[in-house]
Amino acid sequence: MNFIKISTASLKTRVSDVDYNTTEIKSCINEAINANSKLIIFPELCITSYTCADLFYQQKLLEKSATAIKNLCDFSAGKDILISVGAPLTFQNSLYNCAFIIFNGKVLGIVPKSFIPNSSEFYEKRWFSNGNKIKSSNVNLFFQSSIPFGVNLIFKCDPFKFGFEICEDLWAVIPPSSNLALMGANILCNLSASNELVSKSTYRKNLVDLQSAKCISAYAYASCGVHESTTDVVFSGHMIISENGSTLNENERFSRESDIMSAIIDIDKLNNERLKNITFRDNTAFYEEEIVEIPFIYSDTSIKKFDRYIDKHPFVPSNISERELRCKEIFNIQVAGLAKRLSHTGLTKTVVGISGGLDSTLALLVMIKTFDLLNLPRKNILTITMPGFGTTDRTYNNAVELCKNLGTDFREINIVDACIQHFKDIGHPTSVHDVTYENVQARERTQILMDLANKENGILVGTGDLSELALGWCTYNGDHMSMYSVNCSVPKTLVRYLVKYVADKEVSKNISEILMDILHTPVSPELLPKDATGDIVQKTEDIVGPYELHDFFLYYFMRQSATPEKIIFLANQAFNDKYDETTIQKWFDKFLHRFFQQQFKRSALPDGPKVGTISLSPRGDWRMPSDASNNAWKS
Template sequence: MAYKNIYGFLRAGVAVPSLKVGNPIFNGKEIQRIAAMASSKHKVKVLVFPELSISGYTCGDLFHQRVLLKSCEDALETLLQGTKTLDMLIAVGMPIKADNQLFNCGVLFHRGEILGVVPKTFVPNYNEYYEKRWFASSKDRISEWIDLCGQRVAFGENLLFQDTTSELCIAAEICEDLWTPIPPSSRHAMYGANLILNPSASNEIVGKHEYRQALVKQQSARCIASYLYVSAGQSESTTDVVFSGHGMIAENGRILEETRFAEEATFIFYDIDIEKLMNDRRKNNSFMGKFTEGVSYEKISFTFTDIEIGDIKREIDPAPFVPASKEKRTEKCKEIFTIQSIGLAERLLKTGIDTVVVGISGGLDSTLALLVCVEAFDRLKISRKNIIGITMPGFGTTGRTYNNALLLMKELGITVKEIAIEDACIQHFNDIGHDMSVKDVTYENVQARERTQILMDIANKESGLVVGTGDLSELALGWCTYNGDHMSMYGVNVSIPKTLVRYLVQWYADTAGDTLMAKILNDISNTPVSPELLPPDKEGKIEQKTEEIIGSYDLHDFFLFNMLRHGFSPSKIFLLATIAFRGKWREEEILHWLKIFYKRFFTQQFKRSCLPDGPKVGSICLSPRGDWRMPSDASYEIWLNELENMIIR
């Protein structure tokens, strides 16, 4: 669907023209053709061409020929006239005469107006490169303004190009500049640039493209910026070297789109997220730490006017906590499990405790917590019999979860206890005068708190530590009983979202092979999520299903990630969710559950304000001592108002 781009997205691209070395007029027309196509067909806003793309990079001593330099200016003039109607910032490479020297430059222009000329700073003169034979460094320039194509334009390496309609701020560096210990883009970023352009001409030798990838990924990550890199293509001279037209669009350490060795002129584009980058910068107070360098920058303004674009060209991950590939999932699950188990093991070592108590329900969370306990005890070489697993059947316990709990504990070789809670709860109902036929929140919470009391008291009796089982998603939604399952002495799942808990249990099952343990774990993974506090149905199956009450954890984990990790607005999260879950949930359903998410997230903060200790394992955590500090009585009004004012098409 088409939408007004008010969420910080920018459609940016890189292009490799099929050029003729030493024929600027031809090359200029080819650049114009690609730019026109990118604008009209794909609504690209920023487009970068390779280093010296007007002339061709491999002209050699022809760069000293006046006719070539004059033809480059003529080609640029034609290009400016031919792109006047395009609402697109274009960057091309060409030789520029200034200060009695010749500079290898990037020329940036918009709607026929040259915004600035950026000369290359680091001019390579080693191995196959002899650029100093023709070009001077930006450090050798004198002028800050030059005349080009009848326009007075800014000239220098320290230029910033600011869109007046958004937070977009562009800077450029050229090829070799990136390969230095402190690239110019590092300074550009600290002065405000969030999109770095790099017109380049990097030839191919075995393995070099991997190094280029690493450079672009690392620099975009260090600068918390997007990075558009494009190298000269195969139509350059092959007298001594070959160019591949390596193009990359990167964002904060990730390559989003890439091309290399395309047989003809090629063009790639992607929707980068400027808002996300700026949110990340503001959160990272090391980004501008002790920045005192007094370099002078010239800021040039331009204005994008057409902000309506088509379908978003960006991969929106519906499961941001879960790696997409099985290989990466396996790697991450192992790492997460290790962090959890070491966290618990160190707590036991430092307290001198060699016994833990954990409630086992036969559900996902308690299963993962128990597996972590087993791993921690094995690491410490403490007998698994010192793990006291307690199953506490109540009014809502089903045969499936009850049997799985017992089988799991038996297979793991821990100490098994069973303490039914019905009689204790009935006595408590009588004590407080509650009619147990009323299946309300009191009915449910009495059971949760009874279980916690049992765990705490047995921990006291055995000089042990109660291991909490609650996960990150439950904490975000407040889907736990205050001072019930909300409370423990150390919570190993505290920063594991529900969508990831399932994968962790499945991963452990895979490592168990074709065994009874694997079968138990797989059945637990396939059991509906439920606190089992209400009686089962007539067939003895789970009646109280969490996701039918508060919504899918797939949705809530998506909301949580984008709210906390990126600071996105409710309307932007809604937009992203409609794309990520297209075909699975209707827009009305997504909006309904998003409102529920915000209401619960705000109103349930009081439970997170007194959270037990537990290890952080990912980028999102709700510990009141670390990642998330929020007043328990904050208002959610402006967040809900934004959603209420949205118009669903």
């Protein structure tokens, strides 16, 4: 499935002791191979050590360095791993700080450092020349001739394409890695020697994450460690592996032993992002230089132990503080969307159906904050509860108490008699509890809400969420329709956290207690008669499947355009402690069937704000024929 495991290395070195450093490099290579890695990135000038200073002028050191490269080539023969090491290179009477890329017994290519720092604690220009003008050249070493040399080299084993830059290059206004990405590289590598200063590690990490995001790539960074010379500065051996803006792995700095760090990269994810990103595609037109692709072939890229972290709930940050910030931002986006709609229309009233469930609760909380923001009285929010055949005391009481405590204009309209009359009108027995029985109730409620909105000169605010839209779990021209839908791009797994955020941060204790009970109520449309005990009999997740699975399927189907095989594989990895493979497959088949079958509902959606990276709006993110076939996605 085009995953690849890569490693970075932080070395225990001795300054100018090439033999010792080479031994440590070999040890790390073996460790990476044992970890099933297919690439290992060593720090800048790791063969000699970075802090040799004027010793770089010594012919003996340069000879030892070249011999070490030969030694590593011999060592790499028969090994299925791409190796990048830092070493000096003499070329046309100048010395260059280079990355040597080695695979299976030979040097595939050599990449010079483009930008040489020469200020503050760095004074590399005393020894090294800028390599940014070197393109499509060749160099000869004593053991190998005609080795590609330049900054325009891409090392390619489809679909994996590697590009290399060195330390300061990343700090440039336009880093070489930006050009390498436009040339096709999807794994960018940095051999570095970045000293430690207060807060510099945070800046460095942000820089790596940002570059991986801008380049829609993986970015692997390896810096030299504490055994470099400490005459003036200290190095920490910082290592970072990021993927499209997210840190996959970061080491504990200041280790005194050689160490490797690994992560699994999802190349299909990156390539799909590039395919959809028009700005990235357009930027490739600006790169007109010759691209030198250097092919090589891995004998096997299968991953023996898949240890990439797969989040069960990709819409919900696992970090608590980050989750709180995300919820606050989403809530404010919803509020801003509704506020604009009210100010544009000049209307000062809203209508919403309150069931005592999560979605209508979230919509009401958005309305409360919007009205407070616009200095409108909460009594202008008409909250309507419409008990039917399946309404339970728990949801009814929660709806009543919530609206009263929030100070809205609360009204109750029982729909039972109206529905019974409608059953008579269309000749439907009340004893037949089929889809007609359910949809009559949903449409009766929407008719009441729409007509009340007209009567009160307001707008009907919709409550349906993204997960329900994906599954088509709504009644066409019933709860499917509104005049503005504030939850339309909020998935069900996130609705819970948004309501909890408001309960924790935005409301009084008594309201918070009501919200917490709503959070612990099973999700149900309550359209079928309750049982003898008065409990809910119709639980949505028993019918359509767990929402956490459907949100997982939706994320990978929409965000990454992943194949069914990959989605099932990732779901098995994420939920192996909760669902077996048969259960996951069953609900994925249900997801696919309903997603394709119910597109006609999404083709006629009301307006509503996009809050995350995924939306099913027919005017924006998702344009799909209502009669498209899902046969190509069936297993």
